[in-house]
Amino acid sequence: MIGKFTYYCNGKLHNISIFFFLPQGATTKYFELGTKLTLEKDIPTVPQPINYISWKQGSDLVVSWTPSVPEYYGSFIGRTTLDPKTLQLDINSLTFNDRGRFSLDTNYGPSGTYDVEVIKPPPTPSIKTQPLVCDVICTLKCTADTTDLGPVSYEWKKDEGEWTEGDELKVMEISKPPEKFSCRLKTPVRTSNASIAKDNPLYKPVPGMSRVDSIQTGVIRR
Known part of the structure; x- marks a missing residue:
């Protein structure tokens, strides 16, 4: 900010401006x-x-x-x-x-x-399944060594779809299942490469329209 002051000297008025910077x-x-x-x-x-x-x-x-x-x-x-x-x-x-x-x-x-x-530069993450063997519902986690990365967030992609934010991915049986999942992590500087695509642990090819069971996924945000 600028402060303006007027002072009297030798019978005359003088104007001065002084810069102030507020931390x-x-x-x-x-x-x-x-x-x-x-x-x-x-x-x-x-x-x-x-x-x-x-x-x-x-x-x-x-x-x-x-x-x-x-x-x-x-x-x-x-x-x-x-x-x-x-x-x-x-x-x-x-x-x-x-x-x-x-x-x-x-x-x-x-x-x-x-x-x-x-x-550090962001590493390429990997996907882990919990539990390792699942039947009706699974949780997918995007994992990486986050030491010295600062605050991180995660994104998920189903097949060739759009990236969506979330720490975990829930996979449950319903219809039209995605075959594969990918994840990546973001630091305050940039986004990592995508993980190797992981097969949907609950995916089963449907030979026809007779099967009612299928798979639904949902991103979990903290």
Whole structure:
């Protein structure tokens, strides 16, 4: 925000404007291991003149800038770039050590705060049946090692149908059964490859229209 003030000096009235930036809560950003991080200012415009910029991870400097050249620090040397015109910070080849709170400051005060989470690429999941041998009703679970993936969600597909969200899939006997099921998982960054399609454990080819029993499926959401 901008504050405007009027003061009296040497028999004249003078008007001045002062920039104030109110700090906001930190925004969480997710990036994949080994990829590039980009953080930007959290203010509408870049005030002028800018004569000091710093990005920090926690209390440690990532980069500092005065009207000359930026100086980079520690493990960020050689893989970090600051754009002094836009205040944008880029860090390449992310590691788990790059997790943490990043804060931007200029000579006008705090200009952005981010909680950075570095996560693994999503693995291809697999489908497990519970119980292993089922007769009338089965539960299908989409499973994968979710360590260091951040929050995940799951999607299911029946044969060549549309993807629908859900943690589990219930399979029961009714009509027009799908033959196969696929699942995939989603991280805050992207969606995994689909699992290998799993045969419907209750599917039985119907030779004609005489069979009344068939299969119904339902997605279970938490």
